[in-house]
Amino acid sequence: MTEKPNNISSREVYHDGVVKRLVQFAILWAVLGMAVGVYIAAELIWPGLDFGQYWLSFGRIRPLHTNGIIFGFGVSALMATAFYSVQRTSNVPLFAPRLAWITCYGWQVVVLFGGLSLLAGWTSTKEYAELEWPFDIAITILWVCFAIVFFGTIANRRIKAIYVSNWFYGGLIIVIAMLHIVNNLALPVSYNKSYSLYAGAQDAIVQWWYGHNAVGFLLTGGFLGMLYYFLPKQANQPIWSYRLSVVSFWAFTYTYIWAGPHHLHYNSIPEWVQSLGMVMSLILLAPSWATMINGIMTVSKAWEKLTVDPAMKFIVLALAFYGLATFEGPMMAIRSVNIVSHFTDWTIGHVHSGALGWNAMITYGTFYFMVPRMMGRPLYSVKLANIHFWLALAGTMLYILAMWGAGVSQGLLWLSIDEIGELNYSFTDIMASMVPYYGLRLVGGLIFLAGTVLMAYNLLRTMYGLHTVTVSPPEVIDEVKGTAYNPNAVMGGPIAGEAGQQAPAAG
């Protein structure tokens, strides 16, 4: 750790410009990624919507939707919030701010050209790791840049204890690096084609070790980092139990990695791997819900804010969906339940209760919190944000209900046999009966997208024509460094971090 003088020079300011830019990109990818999602939902009802264009074909643009949302929207939002919160929990500006800008723009270039390459049919087929090897290398380099900026800032920190949100962001950076590198190992044939180092069943096991933990450490762990900083900030309460957050972090980090094989129940992989995956998935419920309980108890002293503050509404609703998805996941990992749910739209519904209900909602809440503070200007319209909240809730509920209906029907009808062991229904008939569910899903997705467009307008109006306000790290060092192990004192960092800031709060 480099030695820093205790007095902070007056020229030292937080680098929020890069945060603002990342927020803008996240909003852009959210709108585009969800629009593509709505489009492919429509293609499942009207297959002619690809108009005979190969690049509009479902098989090519469905990965564009998932990659755009996870890596465009999700990762940009994670980088933005990580850069914002790590400065304020460390009481120092970003380490290597230029590298932060390079990471920001480099990432957007990868998402843009990666997306186009998917339309061109370059794909390794591995879910959430479809991009071909040149992009995999670019992602690795940019990820290292992200790590240098993030961990460098922590190494420079003026607060002795590293706050819990930073462990989750740190877990995101480290574990995703490990998974990304191992899963994408391949021998290139040409610039746009490679063959995986693993074959068949082994490839499947490695892929779902990656795939499940991309969900685990990016969409769950990374966003828990967001939760642990922005929820206490917005509620203006310290974390209910710091000790519980410690325990659940390590339990989460240890357990999640084992759960991947529940994606391969009754597939051609060893049974012990499946059973272990199922048991660990069930155990995972404990750390997941520990975090949810910790979050809810933290809000419990600030319920009144829910009536007036749209950011708070989004964050608390996200927590509820987090609880739902982390309960549903372990249930679906039980082998006898998985017989029904596997390969069906139930999985799609489960993913979206996480992606819409948890990831998108907490990001929206965080953006509604962060943007007015960064810009030093109140939110353009609290009313629009409230409308957005109800659209997001309605859209998510419709989506999930439709997919539950579709998924459970598919699962049960596919398995349905009569008393002499003959199948009761043809596959085509079951597929054709999905139209009402798919229609409902399309409506849900459209409603959710409409809410996101409202937010984009609201936040861009809030940001329009302004630079981010100048915020310097507050001088709180000595007392904090001198304190004994008092976990809640750590929250002195982020809360005190507001001291030098004149920005009015939203709503």
Add this chain to the structure above:
Amino acid sequence: MKYHGVTLHRKLENNIGLLIFGILFVSAIGGLVQVLPSIFQDSLRLATENSHLYTAVELTGRDVYIKEGCHVCHSQQVRPLLAEVERYGPYSRADEFVYDRPFMWGSKRTGPDLHRLGGKYSDDWHRVHLINPRSVVVNSIMPAYPWLAEWEAVDLGDIQAKMRTLRKLGHPYTEEAIEAAPGQLEGMTQLDALVAYLQILGTGLVEESP
């Protein structure tokens, strides 16, 4: 401060190097115990009579399947369940996939499983179906792939480079097979190659494994 755990954790949360190492260590255990052994497990790795080495044409067809994202809606994995065996055929065995790079098991059946598709329909049925699915399956929601009938199989990358790369990974392609490959693709459309691939899917199973 009496508990060791608390003292240890205090060190971790005060030292970023230790915290990084701790996260890496704790998260690596699962993979080392659960994933690494399967990499060395012969029954998942070695070819048997059930394993089929793709010909140059089939390999090209498989790359068409990959490029068009067929795996997004079709699984290639028949589970050992009565209804699945009834609907699709014998359940899938691990040794049938040792030449599958990457694996094509899929995670979603918007359309039916394809692992035992080979031989169930005629080549002509497949051609008509791929060019316009609704002309043979009225309710189908599958996209149409008319362009595959126009695109040439040789345009899908250097087949010899592909086979040589796979040979490095242990696929036993002979030098003669590699030499002959471009000639076999000559004059073929991507549709032809894809149909060839679909027709051998799941047909390699000869032996009842336990």
